[in-house]
Amino acid sequence: MFKRFPLGFGVSEGRMGRFLVACMAMGFAALVAAGLAAAWSTAQNESHTRDVNHTYEVELAIGRARTLIEQSETARRGYVLTADPFYLYTYRKAMAQLPAKLERIATLTQDNPRQQRNIATLHALVDALAQQREQTIALTRNGNRERAVTLFQGESNARRMIILRAQSDAMVAEEQRLLAIRDAAQLASVRVFYATLAIAGLLLVLVAAATLLTVLRYTRDLATSRDALRDFAETLEEQVQERTADLTRANEEIQRFAYIVSHDLRSPLVNVMGFTAELESATTEIGALIDRAEATAPEIVTVDAWLAAREDLPEAIRFIRTSTQKMDRLINAILKLSREGRRVIAPQRLDVTAMVEAIAASLQTQIEARGATLVIDAPLPGLISDRLAIEQIFSNLIENAVKYLSPDRAGHIVVRGKTHGKRVTYEFEDNGRGIAPNDHQRVFDLFRRAGNQDQPGEGIGLAHVRALAYRLGGVIDVTSELGRGTTFRLNLPKIFVDPNTADTRETQR
Amino acid sequence: MTDHKSVSIVMIEDDEGHARLIEKNIRRAGILNAITHFTDGTTALDYLFNSEDGPQRNGPALVLLDLNLPDMSGTDILAKIKAADGPLRRTPVVVLTTTDDKVEIQRCYDLGCNVYITKPVNYESFATAIRQLGLFLSVIQVPDIEPKG
Numbered sequence: 001m002f003k004r005f006p007l008g009f010g011v012s013e014g015r016m017g018r019f020l021v022a023c024m025a026m027g028f029a030a031l032v033a034a035g036l037a038a039a040w041s042t043a044q045n046e047s048h049t050r051d052v053n054h055t056y057e058v059e060l061a062i063g064r065a066r067t068l069i070e071q072s073e074t075a076r077r078g079y080v081l082t083a084d085p086f087y088l089y090t091y092r093k094a095m096a097q098l099p100a101k102l103e104r105i106a107t108l109t110q111d112n113p114r115q116q117r118n119i120a121t122l123h124a125l126v127d128a129l130a131q132q133r134e135q136t137i138a139l140t141r142n143g144n145r146e147r148a149v150t151l152f153q154g155e156s157n158a159r160r161m162i163i164l165r166a167q168s169d170a171m172v173a174e175e176q177r178l179l180a181i182r183d184a185a186q187l188a189s190v191r192v193f194y195a196t197l198a199i200a201g202l203l204l205v206l207v208a209a210a211t212l213l214t215v216l217r218y219t220r221d222l223a224t225s226r227d228a229l230r231d232f233a234e235t236l237e238e239q240v241q242e243r244t245a246d247l248t249r250a251n252e253e254i255q256r257f258a259y260i261v262s263h264d265l266r267s268p269l270v271n272v273m274g275f276t277a278e279l280e281s282a283t284t285e286i287g288a289l290i291d292r293a294e295a296t297a298p299e300i301v302t303v304d305a306w307l308a309a310r311e312d313l314p315e316a317i318r319f320i321r322t323s324t325q326k327m328d329r330l331i332n333a334i335l336k337l338s339r340e341g342r343r344v345i346a347p348q349r350l351d352v353t354a355m356v357e358a359i360a361a362s363l364q365t366q367i368e369a370r371g372a373t374l375v376i377d378a379p380l381p382g383l384i385s386d387r388l389a390i391e392q393i394f395s396n397l398i399e400n401a402v403k404y405l406s407p408d409r410a411g412h413i414v415v416r417g418k419t420h421g422k423r424v425t426y427e428f429e430d431n432g433r434g435i436a437p438n439d440h441q442r443v444f445d446l447f448r449r450a451g452n453q454d455q456p457g458e459g460i461g462l463a464h465v466r467a468l469a470y471r472l473g474g475v476i477d478v479t480s481e482l483g484r485g486t487t488f489r490l491n492l493p494k495i496f497v498d499p500n501t502a503d504t505r506e507t508q509r
Numbered sequence: 510m511t512d513h514k515s516v517s518i519v520m521i522e523d524d525e526g527h528a529r530l531i532e533k534n535i536r537r538a539g540i541l542n543a544i545t546h547f548t549d550g551t552t553a554l555d556y557l558f559n560s561e562d563g564p565q566r567n568g569p570a571l572v573l574l575d576l577n578l579p580d581m582s583g584t585d586i587l588a589k590i591k592a593a594d595g596p597l598r599r600t601p602v603v604v605l606t607t608t609d610d611k612v613e614i615q616r617c618y619d620l621g622c623n624v625y626i627t628k629p630v631n632y633e634s635f636a637t638a639i640r641q642l643g644l645f646l647s648v649i650q651v652p653d654i655e656p657k658g
Contacts, residue, residue, distance in 0.1 A: 263577065266607045270628050270635070271526030277632035278533070339610070 016218055023211045030203040037196035044189040048182055055179045058108045058115075059172055065101040066168045068094050069126065073161060076133050080140050080148050088137065095130065102126065105171075112178070118171045125164050132160075244473065251470055255341035262335040269324060269331065276320050283313045330447060333460045337446070337467055345386045345471065347496040352380040352390070352426075356415055359395045366402050372411025374398070380417040381424045385496040389468045393476075394426075396461045397488050401430040403455050406483070424494050431485040440478050472496055518544045519564065520573040521553040521586065522605075527628065531573065531605065534636050538643025542571075550581035554589060557597060565596050574622075576606040576613070584613075584620060591621030603642060 072094035079087035102123060109115035139148035290309045293301050353376065360367070360374050367374055383390065398415065405411035409431065417426040435443060439450035446463040469476045474492035518535070522528040528546050535544070547553035556563045557572070564570030572590060576583030583606065590597045601623040608614075609627040617625050626642065629635045 263607055266628075267524055267527070267577065270607065271524065271530070273632045274530040274635060275526065277636070278530075 016214060019214055020211060023207045023214075027204055027207040027211075030200040030207070034197055034200035037193050037200070041189060041193035044186065044193075048186040051182045052179060054108065055175045055182075058105065058175045061101060061105045061108055062168050062171050062175075065098065065105060065122075066165070068098045068101055069129070069161075069164060072098070072133070076137060077152075080136050080145065080152055083140050083145055088141075091133075091137070098126065112174070115171060115174055118167065118174065122164070122167050122171070125160065125167060129160055129164065247470065251341065251467070255338045258334045258338035259342070262331045262338065265327075265331050269327060272320065273324050273328075276317055276324065279313075280317050283309065283317065286313070329458060333458055334446070337460070337464055340389075340392075340464065341467055341471060343388075345389065345496065345498065347384050347498075348387060350383045350385060350387055350390055352382055352394075352417065353378045355387075355391060356380060356394055356398070359391070359398050362395075363398060363402055367411075367413075370402065370405055370411055372402065372405055372413065374402075374413045375415070377414060377416035380415070380426065381419045381494075383424060383492060383494060383496075385472055385492065389472055390492075393465050393468050393490065396465045397428045397490070400461060400488075401428055401432060401486070403457075404451070404486075405430065405432040406434075406485075419494065422494050424492050426490045426492070427487055428490070429485065429487040434482040434484050434486055435478065435480040436482045437480075440480065443478065444476070516542050517564065517570045518542050518573060519553070519557065519570050520544055520546045521550065521578065521583070522546065522573065522575040523548045523578050524575070527575070530635070531639060534639035535643055537636075538640040540643045548579075550578045550583070550586050554586060557590065564600060570597075570600055572600060572602045574602055574604050574606075576604060576608055576617075584616060587617060587620045587622055605642075 072091050075087045075091035075094060078084065079091060102119065105122075106116070106119050109119065136148045136152050139145070139151060286309045290301060290306060294306075356376050360376065363374075394415075398413070401413045402411070405413075412431045414429045415426065416429075417424060433451060435450050442448045443450050444462050444466045445459075447459040448463075449457060449459040466476055469490060469492070472492055473496060474490060476488060476490045478486060478488050480486035518540075520528060520531065522531065525548070528548075532544055532546075545556065547556065557570075558565050574583050574586060578586075583604065587602055587604065589595065590600060590602055592598060598621070602621070603624040603626060604617050604622045605626045605628060607628045614625050624642070624645065626638050629638065
């Protein structure tokens with residue numbers, strides 16, 4: 001009858017949470033890696049730019065030095081040819097600037113031993129050249145121009161200049177070579193950067209995709225389980241209705257059974273009672289006979305006969321009578337109970353507060369006689385239910401509370417009520433003598449009573465109350481501590497719905 | 510009036526003890542009419558409607574009826590006796606049973622029962638009820654069966 005519903009999710013919540021956190025962590029790690037790669041690449045780029053600038057500076061310095069060497073050469077040649085002091089001046093000026101320029105190159109290429117060697121060679125060349133130039137210039141200044149020209153022609157000047165040019169070219173080439181190496185390094189670092197970026201990007205895309213898929217799947221699972229829950233809730237209602245119908249059916253069966261049994265028990269009881277009465281009248285006759293016999297012929301009256309007629313028979317009849325009377329009361333109680341169960345319920349709007357006040361008023365003398373107080377926590381929530389049944393339940397419970405108060409202390413009884421959604425709970429609390437725990441269920445059974453049997457009663461009241469509560473679609477339970485007090489809790493539907501009519505409505509729909 | 514046949518009493522009661530107690534008390538009430546006793550519905554109905562010496566052919570009768578019978582419900586017998594065009598519809602029927610259910614009592618009166626007596630377990634009230642029934646029997650005028658044709 002009860003269906004099983006898949007309440008678990010396809011992805012367990014914990015696992016899915018961990019997976020999402022891992023994805024997020026991976027995504028962030030990828031972002032951090034991309035950022036680091038970018039920073040590293042920028043630093044690389046900067047240093048490369050610095051290197052390129054440096055190379056250009058070196059090249060520029062070499063170019064300048066070479067220009068000065070060329071310029072001084074041209075000026076010297078002019079002076080040797082024309083002996084014009086202007087050329088000499090130009091020559092001197094150029095030569096004066098040259099050492100600074102060479103020094104500059106040396107400073108710039110300090111970290112490069114190869115260039116250092118080159119610059120040393122250059123220095124030597126320039127020095128040799130300068131020495132020879134000074135010779136020709138000195139000759140020219142002394143007026144020996146022809147000698148100077150001859151010296152100039154004979155000297156390996158031109159060749160020396162060529163070597164010098166080659167040397168400076170070599171230096172430039174060296175710088176270019178370094179630049180090329182640095183370019184390659186730069187290119188490699190850029191490649192690494194792009195690779196890192198690509199990997200990080202790919203990772204991000206993957207993580208995003210995985211997260212998206214997980215979230216989608218989770219959402220789908222959630223929707224599925226929500227639907228399952230909704231279905232479950234719907235069937236739950238049906239199950240409750242089914243159960244209630246079952247209970248009602250069982251209750252009806254018991255009522256019918258009780259009715260038949262009580263009837264069939266009554267029939268032989270009529271005989272027992274009837275013939276006991278016959279027996280009694282016969283005993284009277286026999287008693288009279290014994291009396292007469294005693295008077296007229298005492299010798300025929302034996303002790304046994306006298307005892308039988310005067311004591312045994314009346315005693316037996318008395319016991320039979322009390323027993324049958326008790327049995328009759330019990331049968332009547334069952335009959336009353338079953339009849340109550342078969343009564344047609346007529347729901348109507350009930351003012352429970354007024355009802356309880358009326359019950360309290362009817363019990364006022366008993367309450368006062370016991371020096372007790374009854375408090376109604378007004379207003380009590382109202383009901384739409386059967387007036388007679390509710391009245392009987394309430395008066396039974398309140399009567400019980402009054403009846404079983406403890407003689408040790410002033411009685412205090414509280415009646416209160418509370419609405420929960422479609423149901424109402426009423427509480428009947430007293431500080432009476434209480435019920436022992438193993439009697440909590442027993443007190444609701446027919447003919448069963450708990451504690452001292454010092455109060456009149458047949459053990460019917462609470463059985464009746466429970467039958468009525470069931471009949472009205474309610475339940476009743478008890479919490480109690482022996483010697484402390486008892487609380488009966490009655491839970492009823494706010495609006496009585498006849499299970500039979502509810503069923504037909506269900507099938508018609 | 511004087512020559513009308515004496516009313517015979519038909520008792521339909523499955524419990525021998527009850528039957529005996531009822532008979533005793535009727536006799537104590539001074540009623541001396543003949544009592545025919547049946548313990549089940551089928552033979553009782555057969556007697557009522559078909560028997561040579563049954564009430565249908567032999568004048569007025571009074572039926573004492575128990576509702577709880579082994580083979581049929583007493584109300585069925587009541588319905589048959591009181592059927593609208595039945596020959597025994599004017600025969601008085603006293604329902605004497607343990608049932609004191611209001612609905613059942615109502616139903617018996619609806620079917621045409623003349624008196625309904627609940628068998629009390631208290632013997633004194635039972636005896637009183639029967640004696641009152643005896644008084645009732647002595648005063649009622651049981652009608653003749655309709656002249657045939």
